[in-house]
Amino acid sequence: MTQLALVIDLNTCVGCSACVTSCKEWNTSGQAGPMTDMMPYGEDPHGTFFNRVQSFEVGTYPDTQMVHFPKSCLHCEEPPCVPVCPTGASYKRKEDGIVLVDYDKCIGCKYCSWACPYGAREIDEKQKVMKKCTLCVDRIYDQSLPESERQPACVLACPADARIFGDVHDPDSEVSILIREQGGYALMPEWGTRPANHYLPRRRQEMHIHPDELERADNPLAKEDLKIDEKDVTSVDGFGGW
Amino acid sequence: MHPAFSVIFLTTLIGVGQGLFLALFTGQLYSLARLVPLQDSQTFYAWGSALALVFLALGLFASFFHLGRPERAWRSAARWRTSWLSREVIVLPLVMGLIALYGLAHWMEFTRPLFTVSNVLPVDLTLLLGLAATAATFLLFICTGMIYASIKFIREWATPLTLLNFIFMGGASGFALATFYSLFAAPSLIKMYGIWTIILTITAFVLRLVSLWRNAHGSHISTIQSAIGVRHPKIVQKTTGGMGGSFNTKEFRSGSTPERIRQAKWSFVLLVFVLPPLLLTTALSIHSAPLLALAFAVQMIGLIIERWTFFADATHPQNLYYQSM
Ligand code: SF4
Ligand code: SF4
Numbered sequence: 001m002t003q004l005a006l007v008i009d010l011n012t013c014v015g016c017s018a019c020v021t022s023c024k025e026w027n028t029s030g031q032a033g034p035m036t037d038m039m040p041y042g043e044d045p046h047g048t049f050f051n052r053v054q055s056f057e058v059g060t061y062p063d064t065q066m067v068h069f070p071k072s073c074l075h076c077e078e079p080p081c082v083p084v085c086p087t088g089a090s091y092k093r094k095e096d097g098i099v100l101v102d103y104d105k106c107i108g109c110k111y112c113s114w115a116c117p118y119g120a121r122e123i124d125e126k127q128k129v130m131k132k133c134t135l136c137v138d139r140i141y142d143q144s145l146p147e148s149e150r151q152p153a154c155v156l157a158c159p160a161d162a163r164i165f166g167d168v169h170d171p172d173s174e175v176s177i178l179i180r181e182q183g184g185y186a187l188m189p190e191w192g193t194r195p196a197n198h199y200l201p202r203r204r205q206e207m208h209i210h211p212d213e214l215e216r217a218d219n220p221l222a223k224e225d226l227k228i229d230e231k232d233v234t235s236v237d238g239f240g241g242w
Numbered sequence: 243m244h245p246a247f248s249v250i251f252l253t254t255l256i257g258v259g260q261g262l263f264l265a266l267f268t269g270q271l272y273s274l275a276r277l278v279p280l281q282d283s284q285t286f287y288a289w290g291s292a293l294a295l296v297f298l299a300l301g302l303f304a305s306f307f308h309l310g311r312p313e314r315a316w317r318s319a320a321r322w323r324t325s326w327l328s329r330e331v332i333v334l335p336l337v338m339g340l341i342a343l344y345g346l347a348h349w350m351e352f353t354r355p356l357f358t359v360s361n362v363l364p365v366d367l368t369l370l371l372g373l374a375a376t377a378a379t380f381l382l383f384i385c386t387g388m389i390y391a392s393i394k395f396i397r398e399w400a401t402p403l404t405l406l407n408f409i410f411m412g413g414a415s416g417f418a419l420a421t422f423y424s425l426f427a428a429p430s431l432i433k434m435y436g437i438w439t440i441i442l443t444i445t446a447f448v449l450r451l452v453s454l455w456r457n458a459h460g461s462h463i464s465t466i467q468s469a470i471g472v473r474h475p476k477i478v479q480k481t482t483g484g485m486g487g488s489f490n491t492k493e494f495r496s497g498s499t500p501e502r503i504r505q506a507k508w509s510f511v512l513l514v515f516v517l518p519p520l521l522l523t524t525a526l527s528i529h530s531a532p533l534l535a536l537a538f539a540v541q542m543i544g545l546i547i548e549r550w551t552f553f554a555d556a557t558h559p560q561n562l563y564y565q566s567m
Contacts, residue, residue: 020483045486052483054563056466058474066480069470071563084392086318086328105317108310111327113493114243117395117464119560122489128310185471188464188559191395199471 003077003097003169004135005196007178008070011203013162015053015068019154023051026153030138032103036126048124050133051154067202073120073133074187074195075099081112081121097196098137103129117191168196244493245553251304253386254545256334257408259297260379261416263341266290267372269431279430283348286427291345293423298338326392330385337382340375347371383409397460398556403453410446411514411545417442418518418541422534436526440519447515454507457555464559479565490564496554506551513544
């Protein structure tokens with residue numbers, strides 16, 4: 001069985017929100033209708049997003065790190081949001097494990113959003129139906145796109161390559177290898193939701209700079225830096241010359 | 243959680259309707275056992291059922307305001323196998339239908355025994371319908387309660403106390419209404435209903451105190467560390483993303499101060515549990531109709547505050563991701 005998912009590398013995410021804007025751009029232009037923004041230029045702007053980048057300060061100043069944390073639906077393998085839906089509008093696809101909402105069936109009761117511990121679902125204030133990340137289901141199978149572009153919009157947009165898309169059930173996929181070898185973890189494992197999306201942890205970053213790396217012995221420019229006091233130099237020229 | 247008035251009215255109003263029906267049927271059982279005099283089918287049971295239906299219908303009406311797309315409400319009966327909400331959507335009309343039939347059977351005076359159980363218990367149509375409606379009524383309490391109690395990570399709701407509270411508070415308010423109603427329709431039952439109202443109210447009080455205590459002392463399982471998977475004791479959220487407010491910053495918050503919620507708790511304790519038994523005892527001893535009406539009205543207002551607090555007091559782990567804008 002296939003379970004498509006994202007792996008998000010918190011070590012490389014710089015919090016630029018390129019994924020947020022490209023997600024919104026792609027999904028607001030799709031067949032499903034716009035992702036409504038309410039009062040976008042007003043005092044209290046309010047809008048529907050599938051994906052948000054949040055920032056957390058870890059530690060006490062000055063020993064702090066900023067963790068930028070992109071969050072969208074995790075396409076849980078045991079999604080608590082699905083069985084609670086009274087209409088069947090919320091469902092998990094058997095073929096690829098994507099959790100979707102059928103906007104034509106949803107009655108906007110919001111019960112599924114209560115049942116998601118991650119806050120990954122947002123109601124569209126205009127259409128009055130529940131919305132969430134679709135893993136760009138309308139891109140990834142589109143045969144008219146070149147194969148390299150059959151990926152979620154957020155993945156294509158990320159300049160830091162912090163988002164990787166693939167099948168987490170295939171042990172040889174890039175995402176599975178990353179999860180296995182780089183400590184990929186799930187959010188809130190305590191609820192047994194088994195999120196398909198995984199996060200790669202921050203790693204310790206240290207640079208070891210050897211003096212040689214600053215002043216290389218074979219640096220051709222090093223000559224110009226040399227300052228030599230002529231007096232101290234004895235050379236064969238000083239002896240027995242003309 | 244954000245307290246929505248649609249759901250507050252839905253749960254309190256159907257609670258009264260269910261409780262009132264249970265009171266009526268209790269009256270029928272009592273008279274069957276000859277503990278109280280027989281009541282007139284039409285003036286007492288039929289009109290009483292109609293009154294219960296009014297409350298159930300008002301609750302149903304309120305529930306539509308909770309839906310973004312009420313015109314599609316019919317779809318919500320589809321997933322009864324997995325969803326308690328879907329089950330409630332089916333059982334509520336079922337309860338209403340059975341109570342309507344029960345009232346109708348009384349109205350048509352279908353009270354001739356169909357058969358007699360071991361020569362002592364005459365069984366008529368109203369008794370059979372009443373039993374079915376009682377079962378459906380309890381099922382409805384369970385469905386309504388489980389909608390909340392089944393969300394395991396909202397710790398304030400995920401307890402059998404939620405179910406018991408819905409049952410006993412609905413029961414108490416329904417019996418309080420029955421006490422007032424019987425003053426006009428069946429004065430000989432008034433004492434029985436009054437005493438039951440007090441018993442149910444006190445039981446509900448004890449249960450609600452336990453749940454208040456539990457909520458005040460429970461600890462949350464999810465933490466900011468498990469939410470983002472960073473193992474460090476000090477993590478402070480700086481932004482939820484540069485996009486202002488969202489559904490997630492509104493729906494999952496009470497929108498009130500802790501002080502306000504504390505006041506609400508004291509108010510409903512007083513209005514639901516303390517004042518009504520006092521008013522009832524006084525009303526029963528001096529036979530005062532206005533006091534009986536007051537007891538029911540005070541309890542209803544209190545129940546609306548109680549349900550508001552039920553939502554406002556509940557915390558959702560998604561708020562860990564939405565701590566500062
Ligand atoms: S992250 Fe939330 S909305 Fe997405 S599948 Fe899991 S529980 Fe459902
Ligand atoms: S809001 Fe829509 S998708 Fe969510 S539970 Fe209700 S009907 Fe289902």
